[in-house]
Amino acid sequence: MDTEVLIIGAGAAGIAAGRRLRAVGRSCRVLEAGGRLGGRAWTDTASLGAPFDQGASWIHVAERNPLTPIARAMGFTLRDERRRVRDILLVGGRRASAAERAAHDAAAEVWEAAAAARLAAGGPDIPLAEAVPRDGPWDATLSHWFSAIISGVEAERFSLRDYVATALDGANLQVAEGFGTLVARLGEGLPVTLQAPVARLRWGGDGVAAEGPWGVLRARAAIVTVSTGVLAAQGIRFAPDLPEAVQAAIAGLPQGLLSKIALRAAGAGRLGLGPFARLGRRVEGPGDHPMSWMLWPWGRDQAVGFIGGEAAWALAREGPAAAEAFARAELARYFGAAEVDRSFASGAVVTGWAEDPLFRGAYSHARIGCHGARAVLRDAALAEGRLRFAGEACHTRRAGTVGGAWESGERAAEAVSAALAGKPAA
Ligand SMILES: Cc1cc2nc3c(=O)[nH]c(=O)nc-3n(C[C@H](O)[C@H](O)[C@H](O)COP(=O)(O)OP(=O)(O)OC[C@H]3O[C@@H](n4cnc5c(N)ncnc54)[C@H](O)[C@@H]3O)c2cc1C
Incomplete structure (x- = not known):
């Protein structure tokens, strides 16, 4: 041996x-x-001039994560990241009002509670999409966020039982x-x-x-x-x-997909936003796949966009140029195309987890x-x-x-x- x-x-x-x-x-x-x-x-340290996590970046469920005490003992710099707080939330082409934000937050609570309650009611496993509200103004957005982005798969193809059993709670820490x-x-x-x-x-x-x-x-x-x-x-x-x-x-247990498309700021301007700024927008209709953004983590000149589920698989098939164009078009919804052209250098870092035969996706979910x-x-x-x-x-x-x-x-x-x-x- x-x-x-x-x-x-x-x-x-x-x-x-x-x-x-x-x-x-x-x-x-x-x-x-x-x-x-x-x-x-x-952690890719070469492409963007500062550390950029191409894969995992948050220590999820930090209170019970074995890597939290290890990271602290090794002297890593950690930052607590709150869930769902968005610096900009777009509705159509404008920023959400305070009332709309409150409605979004309330709908998120209802959405999550509905999934748990449906599971508790018993019966055979069903698609997550059938357990959660569908008709409210934020429901499609919440399904997109919780399922397609966070879990890398559309709620129609995601086991309700697996979603509830593996849902993330608690603190999320980022590692500088x-x-x-x-x-x-x-x-x-x-x-x-x-x-x-x-x-x-x-x-x-x-x-x-x-x-x-x-x-x-x-x-x-x-x-x-x-x-x-x-x-x-x-x-x-x-x-x-x-x-x-x-x-x-x-x-x-197939792999879902979460992809990151990262752009680098062209100058010192930061679009009026501070470090770790979060951007998101409402799903505006069938076939709309909003990206979720984090800008300037740790004050770095990086804008990191997230896209998950079938839209991410489609971009992986189309290639990095299509992914960059998609990301720029998304940012243009917030700032206008001219401002995006001025603010970001050309060339994006596009993760390739789907295409890489050593991974073939981002992480697993259970079929129904x-x-x-x-x-x-x-x-x-x-x-x-x-x-x-x-x-x-x-x-x-x-x-x-x-x-x-x-x-x-x-x-x-x-x-x-x-x-x-x-x-x-x-
Ligand atoms: C974009 C993205 C964002 C994510 N965000 C987070 C996050 O914020 N927080 C979090 O906790 N998790 C996150 N994850 C998930 C997390 O990265 C994974 O769950 C975890 O890293 C998986 O570890 P693993 O050891 O199970 O598998 P892997 O990391 O896939 O390790 C398996 C290894 O096997 C190797 N391998 C493959 N085939 C062979 C072969 N034939 N022979 C030998 N070796 C082989 C691979 O190269 C790989 O190194 C994210 C993942 C992605 C892709």
């Missing part, structure tokens, strides 16, 4: 698993297909140095091999063998942390095939009726508990987050370690 445990993927789950195995005295090797640590937590910087630093010192894609994983009674263009590595156990998008696309071939229940769980799939994947204990899955999709409460991926990685490491010791899995 080359090592006790192979970990496939050096994102948050893989790093957490490696650290936990090291802590309990097990040897491991992390095989990462890409050229860096952190996976979907990636970048959330990706934090995750990557936590992987330093682990035995990681970069540029080592695993093409095939053989598993059976006598252990596991990972194969790739770089060669073969054998171990007593393995933890697979690649996204469900990668698993569904057979980015790794398993021999023998995965059991049908595991394949069904993977198919039930597939809310139990996360537990199936989390609890799959193949080869007598020596082949396990971990990652954001395997967390039943904090799916889609770095904190969820982290806890999932730790849990899988403990389970694999117990299996190697001949103890029943926790």
Whole structure:
């Protein structure tokens, strides 16, 4: 054997698993297909002249997130970000009045309460869209915001049970140095091999063998942390095939998409807005997909636009030039096209999570009726508990987050370690 445990993927789950195995005295090797640590937590320090999180940027549910105390202890600079407070909220072509803002906030409370109440009423799983109000002036906007943007999928295709179970609450912290910087630093010192894609994983009674263009590595156990998008696309071939229940769980947890389109200010003017300014607008009719914006985070000259769901998939297919044009047209609704041309340099940074075969989307959601799939994947204990899955999709409460991926990685490491010791899995 080359090592006790192979970990496939050096994102948050893989790093957490490696650290936990090291802590309990097990040897491991992390095989990462890409050229860096952190996976979907990636701080790009090159493109915009200051840290820019291409993937995760908020430490969600900060009060219970394992990375909050770690970030504080490591001296990272954190900022509490309130939900839903928008510096500009547009209605048609104008700014919302105080009464309209109050109506928006009240409708948001009703929207969220309706989803929870419908779930509590029992019955089979239904699309989130059927559980929430649809006829009020803000309802389409709230579905767009909570589902398409935050969860990366339209409410029509999102399991109500999964939405409620994985909804984010509590504080959100931003990291000045970048959330990706934090995750990557936590992987330093682990035995990681970069540029080592695993093409095939053989598993059976006598252990596991990972194969790739770089060669073969054998171990007593393995933890697979690649996204469900990668698993569904057979980015790794398993021999023998995965059991049908595991394949069904993977198919039930497709990746949604959240994309960021970031522009850089051309001069010192800041459109009259302070650091961390938030912009959003009402959905103006069917087929309207507003972006959500954060301007000048940490006083930097960056404007970061968010687009999620089917509009994001469409832009990913059309390419970065179309995405930049879309983002500029969105900003022009607030400031006018001439002001946008004056205020922003040409050239945008457009994230590519959909197109990248190492990710194939942003994070997972459950299809209607597939809310139990996360537990199936989390609890799959193949080869007598020596082949396990971990990652954001395997967390039943904090799916889609770095904190969820982290806890999932730790849990899988403990389970694999117990299996190697001949103890029943926790
Ligand atoms: C745009 C965007 C914004 C987000 N915002 C937030 C946020 O604000 N807060 C938050 O908590 N979360 C956020 N998330 C989600 C968060 O980034 C993920 O949930 C989390 O990082 C997933 O970690 P993971 O370890 O499960 O998977 P990954 O990070 O995907 O790690 C898996 C690793 O496996 C590697 N890999 C793939 N195929 C192979 C192969 N064949 N062989 C070897 N290695 C392979 C990949 O390169 C990757 O490094 C966001 C994600 C995106 C995309």
